[in-house]
Amino acid sequence: MSEKEHKKTIKEISPIDIYKSLPKTNCGECQEANCMAFATRVVNGELTIDNCPPLINNTKYRVAYEKLLRLMAPPVKTITVGTGDRAIKIGGKYVLYRHEFTYHNPTPIAIDVADDLTKDERDARVKMISSFDYTYIGRNLRLDAIAIRSTLHDPDAFASTVKDVAYQTDLPFILCTYDPAIMAAGLAPVKERRPLLYAATRDNWKEMAELALQYHCPLVVSAPHDIALLRSLVKTLVEYGVSDLVLDPGTSVDPNLAATIQDFSRIRRSVFQQNDELLGYPLLGTPITAWLSPEISPDVLRWKEACIASMLISRYADMLIMHSLEGWVLLPQMIWRFNIYTDPRKPVAVEAGVRIMGSPDRRSPVLITTNYALTFFTVESDIKSANIDCYLIIADTGGNSVESAVAGRLLTAGTIANALQEFNVADLVDHRHLIIPGLAARLSGETEEASGWHVIVGPKDSSGIAELLKTRWPPKDAPANTSGV
Numbered sequence: 001m002s003e004k005e006h007k008k009t010i011k012e013i014s015p016i017d018i019y020k021s022l023p024k025t026n027c028g029e030c031q032e033a034n035c036m037a038f039a040t041r042v043v044n045g046e047l048t049i050d051n052c053p054p055l056i057n058n059t060k061y062r063v064a065y066e067k068l069l070r071l072m073a074p075p076v077k078t079i080t081v082g083t084g085d086r087a088i089k090i091g092g093k094y095v096l097y098r099h100e101f102t103y104h105n106p107t108p109i110a111i112d113v114a115d116d117l118t119k120d121e122r123d124a125r126v127k128m129i130s131s132f133d134y135t136y137i138g139r140n141l142r143l144d145a146i147a148i149r150s151t152l153h154d155p156d157a158f159a160s161t162v163k164d165v166a167y168q169t170d171l172p173f174i175l176c177t178y179d180p181a182i183m184a185a186g187l188a189p190v191k192e193r194r195p196l197l198y199a200a201t202r203d204n205w206k207e208m209a210e211l212a213l214q215y216h217c218p219l220v221v222s223a224p225h226d227i228a229l230l231r232s233l234v235k236t237l238v239e240y241g242v243s244d245l246v247l248d249p250g251t252s253v254d255p256n257l258a259a260t261i262q263d264f265s266r267i268r269r270s271v272f273q274q275n276d277e278l279l280g281y282p283l284l285g286t287p288i289t290a291w292l293s294p295e296i297s298p299d300v301l302r303w304k305e306a307c308i309a310s311m312l313i314s315r316y317a318d319m320l321i322m323h324s325l326e327g328w329v330l331l332p333q334m335i336w337r338f339n340i341y342t343d344p345r346k347p348v349a350v351e352a353g354v355r356i357m358g359s360p361d362r363r364s365p366v367l368i369t370t371n372y373a374l375t376f377f378t379v380e381s382d383i384k385s386a387n388i389d390c391y392l393i394i395a396d397t398g399g400n401s402v403e404s405a406v407a408g409r410l411l412t413a414g415t416i417a418n419a420l421q422e423f424n425v426a427d428l429v430d431h432r433h434l435i436i437p438g439l440a441a442r443l444s445g446e447t448e449e450a451s452g453w454h455v456i457v458g459p460k461d462s463s464g465i466a467e468l469l470k471t472r473w474p475p476k477d478a479p480a481n482t483s484g485v
């Protein structure tokens with residue numbers, strides 16, 4: 001058997017495999033209790049071996065470090081685009097299917113800026129791309145890169161555009177032209193920022209390879225709808241010395257969208273089922289090609305671009321270039337990406353504890369909910385929008401929603417009583433009235449017995465909290481002047 005056939009998959013690597021090559025000093029510099037705990041977290045994908053400082057800083061561990069790098073190398077190589085805080089990592093996939101292991105490196109979305117825009121148009125577009133920001137259950141969803149396209153086919157115009165855009169933003173770039181002379185002109189102003197070069201083809205691969213090697217930039221290899229050619233170009237470029245590659249198998253809209261998805265899937269299956277290392281690089285999808293469709297309505301083109309993007313995020317694009325900047329096109333992609341790249345083994349949770357909402361005093365209401373992120377942020381949003389001053393207890397239910405937590409006995413009278421005690425809620429207020437979610441109504445009697453607090457059953461939907469407080473707060477036996485809304 002060859003060495004390649006012996007390489008373990010991520011599912012076969014055990015903590016012992018990692019531990020054997022660690023320093024085994026249990027020094028704690030990684031913030032873990034010991035080396036075995038660190039190895040376990042590496043296998044789970046929660047840490048990387050670079051989080052062990054002695055391993056990377058002490059030359060006596062160099063051989064062990066390189067052995068671990070080989071052991072942990074993902075079948076789809078990780079490529080870095082850009083530098084500094086905004087650099088993006090693409091690829092780095094360990095598995096074909098998400099249920100096998102967490103997906104890493106969420107698909108970055110780059111938005112195009114063409115060099116035929118006026119300065120005002122370009123400035124406005126760059127500003128919109130850089131400032132696009134949407135908060136979704138506590139996470140900031142943002143755009144990741146700018147794809148600067150040469151449409152005038154003029155080296156000076158391209159260089160001037162790149163320079164101008166680079167001055168305005170620290171986002172990573174994709175420089176887009178098939179002409180090596182134009183690429184060289186565009187690279188000059190941003191050569192220190194490690195842009196992704198788009199693209200090497202069968203006609204220009206040597207000149208593009210020279211630029212990639214000279215400036216240490218990753219390079220896209222493009223062979224639309226010809227996987228054999230794509231593979232052959234990769235082989236040639238790797239032998240030429242270019243190792244940081246990104247594959248563009250072509251993105252078609254009409255009538256070949258199905259063929260596009262099949263190409264992306266075939267390439268990924270070749271990597272994971274046939275161990276084809278030549279195709280083990282990140283895949284670039286270009287939903288922007290929707291704008292080549294002969295449609296009259298821009299909204300139809302946007303809709304097509306959105307559909308292609310979401311399909312490619314699912315199968316198996318590691319980076320996208322898009323054109324639309326409308327929220328209704330981009331937000332579904334970002335939320336879909338967020339969901340796919342969330343660890344399926346762990347519900348998205350927030351930290352348990354007491355949140356102070358507004359400016360509560362000792363007469364303010366006390367409410368309780370679970371630590372499932374979507375539940376918490378929905379309740380928080382409803383409380384804030386109604387300007388309610390209160391204490392909100394977040395019970396640790398393992399990241400489960402109220403209904404699931406009650407059904408799974410993760411939210412019980414006992415856990416509610418424990419939360420009240422653990423977070424010293426009695427010290428915050430003079431009353432003993434607790435508002436529980438309507439979906440946990442069946443716990444009310446037991447909770448009164450277990451905690452000694454009087455329970456008020458709240459609404460099933462947190463949008464009804466303000467109305468509940470209007471009619472039920474202050475409770476009749478609460479201290480005078482108990483306030484709420």
Ligand code: SF4
Pocket residue numbers: 022023024025026027028029030031032033034035038039051052053054055
């Ligand atoms: S930093 Fe490295 S050597 Fe120290 S405990 Fe962590 S894994 Fe072990």
